[in-house]
Amino acid sequence: xSRFFKVLFHIILKIxxxxxVALGALFVVYFWNLDQKLLGWxxxxxxxxxxxxxxxxxx
Numbered sequence: 001x002s003r004f005f006k007v008l009f010h011i012i013l014k015i016x017x018x019x020x021v022a023l024g025a026l027f028v029v030y031f032w033n034l035d036q037k038l039l040g041w042x043x044x045x046x047x048x049x050x051x052x053x054x055x056x057x058x059x
Contacts, residue, residue, distance in 0.1 A: 029035055
């Protein structure tokens, strides 16, 4: 029975470590607004690509 509890403990420990790392990463992204910074950078890159040409709309 002792081996079973060791294996179970290691599985639970791995799950706890994975969840802690995921929670820590989400906290860092939220705390430093990294998602907004990344989206702001992507928005300016897309605007640079598509706003390069002058638009001449003729009806």
